[in-house]
Amino acid sequence: MNESDDTLVGRARRGDPDAFEVLLRRYFRASYLVAMAQLGERAEAEDACQDAFVKAWEQLEQCRDGGRFGAWLLRIVRNTAHNRRGYLRVRRTESLEDNAEVYAKGSAERELERRELAVALRAALATLPPVQREIVLMHDLDDWRHARIAALLDISEGMSRRHLSDARRRLRALLRGRASEEAQHD
Amino acid sequence: MTDRDEERIDLSALGGPDPLQENSVVRGAMLRIRAAPAREPLLAALAAWWRPGLAAAILVFALGIFLARERSRLVETGPEPVEARLIDWVLAGRVPSNGELLATFQGYSR
Numbered sequence: 001m002n003e004s005d006d007t008l009v010g011r012a013r014r015g016d017p018d019a020f021e022v023l024l025r026r027y028f029r030a031s032y033l034v035a036m037a038q039l040g041e042r043a044e045a046e047d048a049c050q051d052a053f054v055k056a057w058e059q060l061e062q063c064r065d066g067g068r069f070g071a072w073l074l075r076i077v078r079n080t081a082h083n084r085r086g087y088l089r090v091r092r093t094e095s096l097e098d099n100a101e102v103y104a105k106g107s108a109e110r111e112l113e114r115r116e117l118a119v120a121l122r123a124a125l126a127t128l129p130p131v132q133r134e135i136v137l138m139h140d141l142d143d144w145r146h147a148r149i150a151a152l153l154d155i156s157e158g159m160s161r162r163h164l165s166d167a168r169r170r171l172r173a174l175l176r177g178r179a180s181e182e183a184q185h186d
Numbered sequence: 187m188t189d190r191d192e193e194r195i196d197l198s199a200l201g202g203p204d205p206l207q208e209n210s211v212v213r214g215a216m217l218r219i220r221a222a223p224a225r226e227p228l229l230a231a232l233a234a235w236w237r238p239g240l241a242a243a244i245l246v247f248a249l250g251i252f253l254a255r256e257r258s259r260l261v262e263t264g265p266e267p268v269e270a271r272l273i274d275w276v277l278a279g280r281v282p283s284n285g286e287l288l289a290t291f292q293g294y295s296r
Contacts, residue, residue, distance in 0.1 A: 017219055024212045032203040032211070042201045046211050053215035058222075061233045118199040141197040171195050 009066030012057075020060075024053050027070050030152055031077045033142055037133035038081035040122035044088065045081070052080040070152050078130075124174040131155075132167035139164050253277070 003022070011019035024031075031052065035045035056063075056076050063072045125133050134153065138144040146160040153160070257273060271290050275282050282290070 017216060020219065021212060021216050024215060025208065028208045028212060029203045032207070036200065040200070042207075046207060049211050050215045050218075053212070054218050054222075057215075057219045059233070114199050118201075121197060121200055136195065137197065137200075140194040141200060141202045168193075168195055175195075 004067070005069040006066035009060070009063060009069050013060055017057075020057055023069060023073070027073050029142060030070065030074060030138070033137045034074050034077045034134055035081040036141075037125070037130060037137050038078065038085050039088070040125060044084065048081040048084045049077060051084075052077040055080060071154055074152060120175065120178050121171075124171050124178075127174065128167050128170060132163045132170075135160055135163045136167040136171065140168075 003019075005023065005026075008019045008023050012023065028049070031049045032045055035048040035052070036042070039045050039048060052073070056073050059076070063069055065072075125136070128136070131153065135149055138149050139146070146157045146164075149155075150157045150160045155163075257277065268290055271282075271286075
């Protein structure tokens, strides 16, 4: 049976962790994409999600409208990821071991290309406003519909389409610029 | 216009969410949640109500300050004896006796 968010939040508030787990699974993809939009890296996004989920459990009494649990949870994920990004900015150093591992792999060249592309995508995404980052990831990476995006991000469908269109235009321009720079170097 | 009118951008190099990852992240979070001591109902209630409670306390405090200032202002400016007595009764929450009422309003010109 598919229980509503409101019912599950009510059960979780009364101390039922199983109900909370159902909610987390329901909103995991959205949470991960929102964290990715802030952090750009899989492992960091996963850690941010996990921390945010624990925080959400601890602060569940502050979720006044159980029917809007998804939007409430995403706010916590967004804040947690944002704080983590600040922390990482201070601490980040490129790990030499990571690169060595890539070269040791059989398909090293392909893996390197994928990593370079990921770096370029991350850099391009970082130039977008946060809401556009979230929308383009939800739509183009995870195949979401605008209706669902709009409901979770508290915006209209029209605004979601507009943000997506702006984000794509900007990303294309940046990635095209990068491609032509590379061609000149070659 | 549909969702797919424009060509999408291939972001797969970033790695989208997958079921294995969902399992590991959600399980990790649930392990931490289950390992934490259960929330006390009293603490939970406090967590939910501390903001409205604080707002109410500030309101009561401000009202108290206002009444105290008003009273001292009336005393300083030497109010009519009738008003001063009325304020005393209100602040003390006391109902005056008939005798007190007669004595207070004797000669009151309104």
